[in-house]
Amino acid sequence: MDISEAVTTEHASFDPETRVSKLRGAFDEEILTNAILVEGEEVEGVIPRKELLDSHHDPEEKLRTIVRSPPRVSRTEDVRETARLMVESELKLLPVYEGTQFYGVITDHAILNLVLEHLDALNVEDVFTRDLISVKPDDTLGRVINVLRENDISRVPVIEETEAIGLISVFDLVEFIVRKMDRNRGGAPDGFDGHAGAGSSSGYRSHPGFGDRSGESARMLDLPARDVMSTPVYTVTPETPLNEAVDEILGTEYSSLVVTNPNGTPTGIMTTTDVLRALTVDEESYMDIQVFGVEHLEGGLTRADISSRIEKIDEKYQNMDILEANVVFHEHQERQRGTPLLLVTVRLFTDQGRFVGSAEEYGARPAFKEAAAIAEGNALEDKSRKHPGERRNRSSSQTKKLLSWWRTAE
Template structure:
């Protein structure tokens, strides 16, 4: 691990978009490739990163009249300030930043060209901890109910600086709602509902209509290493930890990555 460099873990086959790419197409790419961040290039130069959070922020704005996915472009929904790394950056430098505020995808730049990205998913194979996952899980789980409003779920996500929430009813985990699910729900609403009715529909949207089901869950006794492997294989950002069909805690990619080294 001491000698590992970014080039050893980065994803080289990067999905990127041009600055003029429509949000409609960006949402299609995100869904097709099961990703939540996409670098934006202008003449081969990295100028920003589209994120699920920025999309939700833009589409959730009722004040702006023509906020339609077909009329918005990459530059409207991208983060313009972000850190980058090089292929020779030591991996241990990246590990120090995991869990801190900021972009969860690090663009890898060499000679002003985007050559890869590093995400938390890229770091999961490095998790080797054999302790039971119950030792690092969060026990006080923030959750929403299926009949809660989507705008309530979004508020919890923003206020607590998290990316997703388990959907729980009487202790049972029914699904997960993430920023990406909210972005899709908002985009569908903007496409299909006339502007004058959008505010009402936005306020009435229910979690059950936007959540992902079934939730991929873990067991309190599974090892941290196996939890990381499961998150990698299923491409999920968290595992609600369940015992006897009831939620006992939650573990995220950040939690397991923090055990590296």
């Protein structure tokens, strides 16, 4: 199954010289969802919404300084490979090409719409994230932002005692901040076009600018989570067929559902990323150690070397078992004497939680070595720390269940 039917030519784009403040304002537009495609004379990259929560970004900073280089996909790319690229790049929108020509974009929701009818082979329990991270209604907005950053997540439920009463996403935060700043500071009504922003389809509205935060941001950070959260919270049980759960996600403003036990107590969360990850499973790649971006392996580094290093970490700590490991290689454009700058991320899914290490180095071997050392150090530093994404060790029959729906789809 390829993605051609799910690709769209409608997207929002900005010139690389556009100010960050203008992008913040644009994200308040309903038509914009997870990311903005940035174009100069050609596609330069994507900026995820959560990037704008970084307090270090000056409003006058140019977009080209924060843009992320996404993987390219062909208009007829396999849907599993596209899902894999979204998961490993942590981007919900990717540029699509017809040969060497930019054609359009593909989003996470478009992929889920494409495969929806085939998802009845799975249940929510096959894909959802356990070890739920949450905040309380009276937690400050500053704490909420820190929770999202520290755990590298894009949404968090608001729990009061044993009930989920709201959900706060990056979308909510950016929209809230922009709305407050517009109300208090005002701005020019030129919207997108004043700084070379444009939409590929009609209907894009102008909106006020994003003024200087001044002392207003400090006051906003003290506001309680209940003032920012979205309601109602959509919930689902582990036994719910996955196609029904995904259909509910596609019909709401959210990209997630809170998973509850029979008593209604929240026990986890299911996001579009969880579902995309399930789509990447096949007989060859569903291994304890998965390597993404293998085309960037060079300098003598092999899959066997990677497996050996992960296995040494597993053997080193008797009180921790690694259930699964993901190693992601992402190449930047920068080179040093012909050797590309690589970002390598090592994710260890263990019975003690999830531990991550990332490093940027020139060459695959040094980058992987440093990332693995950081992941190992994080696991050693605090084995009791939990992270969303902890996996159960699936049985052979469960793995076959995850694979079977693809045979039906194809």
